[in-house]
Amino acid sequence: MDSPTDFPLTATVRVRTYELDSFAHVNNAEYLRYVEEARSEYLKQVGLSFHDFARYGVQLVIVEAHLFYHYPARYGDEIEIRGRFRDVKSASLLIDYRLIEKTTGKLLATVTTKGAFIDPATGKPTRAPDAFRKAFIASPSLPTSSFNDS
Amino acid sequence: MDSPTDFPLTATVRVRTYELDSFAHVNNAEYLRYVEEARSEYLKQVGLSFHDFARYGVQLVIVEAHLFYHYPARYGDEIEIRGRFRDVKSASLLIDYRLIEKTTGKLLATVTTKGAFIDPATGKPTRAPDAFRKAFIASPSLPTSSFNDS
């Protein structure tokens, strides 16, 4: 069982009418959009901004995404997206997300994305800038042992 | 190395302008939409239609999705989505998709979804109708041994 401190990052989205599919459930793809939105929030919460990416000449691209759908979301649901950075490596990191319906506390979905740092000029993997790694360390959710990376 | 016959199902989507994100790449979530579109095509290709779901009183819902992004898609790309049914069980099946840019043959992404049959009245898992299982068997991609299911 996860304790709340295991997922210290947080963001909230509210389901909008047009995100429903023809079964009145939130379309599967929207969850990937919700965690994109959450990811932006999380980066801000650890002190990073879009401008930092330009300044250091890196991009963080998603190379893998794994989604587990537990319970359908519906119109008007407030979804809390709790998150944590994990398995930070020199050029990549994992982010775990738990999407929880706020009123009932029901777990709607769990998602993990793997991000890779690339040099936008070449499209090749590149080392994450120290400022980024320090920001990820500052996140309370990050076990320090995970920095024993390749 | 996959042979073409390993992925006998096929569908095509063309990237539209509004599917690009602010880096001019196709947004990650669109791939999940592309495979949803492909999945509808595949069901038709094995002789099933949306009406069959209503007739038999079942829904096929996605309970897991796994995406691996290999190369960014861009505006105007024709994407061939080759697919196969796999690991058909009494109440679930896997579908594998390979998204390939048609002009260059470049592999853009690989996706696997796990679908579960549910009873829409209760939301609970239910056994796939025989007509569906027969249709999946008719698909040349389906190893018959995978029917030794639970």
Add this chain to the structure above:
Amino acid sequence: MDSPTDFPLTATVRVRTYELDSFAHVNNAEYLRYVEEARSEYLKQVGLSFHDFARYGVQLVIVEAHLFYHYPARYGDEIEIRGRFRDVKSASLLIDYRLIEKTTGKLLATVTTKGAFIDPATGKPTRAPDAFRKAFIASPSLPTSSFNDS
């Protein structure tokens, strides 16, 4: 110049990352989605719900939409969507929306939609139920004179 009381209905949306186009502006089509979301809010604010549509056997479909884009919205903008019902007829009504960036007060867009009541069984126009018309009257933005309709 509009006074605030001219647009008594209100809803708020926050721009999400994935709504940006390749110029980092909110895509034109998103505004039509934002006002759909606002419209749902407005109906709730005058005491109507999705269930009322089913109960009375009517649908409210959009038959016209007119959008004027004044200033681009960007990631993270909080957009207040002020609205009013107008020109309520026996089977149709107009809704005006003003999309305003909350921090600066900048007017981003103005939108008007024309909605028509239809019978979902036939797809034909039908008279709005009295309960709906009363709800629209209860809205402070509705000049009573506009009920001298056909």
Add this chain to the structure above:
Amino acid sequence: MDSPTDFPLTATVRVRTYELDSFAHVNNAEYLRYVEEARSEYLKQVGLSFHDFARYGVQLVIVEAHLFYHYPARYGDEIEIRGRFRDVKSASLLIDYRLIEKTTGKLLATVTTKGAFIDPATGKPTRAPDAFRKAFIASPSLPTSSFNDS
């Protein structure tokens, strides 16, 4: 009654599953996306490309959109989007679109967008490059008289 030659530009989109709303109709906002896709096609059809915008340092932004919904589109519909340039001015132009379901010939929607040329550095209106105006003239749909503009 329009003759076919009145709308000489053409593009096609096929309705995808995930574009349906909870009534199994194509969501209103998708039409604005379809015409965005068509507009890109039309520009190519008169010899312009995205690269030309960068080369001449202009952007063509949509400042108005007017949509009339006549008949709902459904999953799998092939929609032909016939178009024409109209009312070309020094810094703006109108584009008319007629969305037609190909199998039945049914008119689904008519749309008009007003585009304005802007200088991306300042966001201010700017004069359309001659190359663009020549390309619009080359379009058979453009009455030459419409060039007696401001």
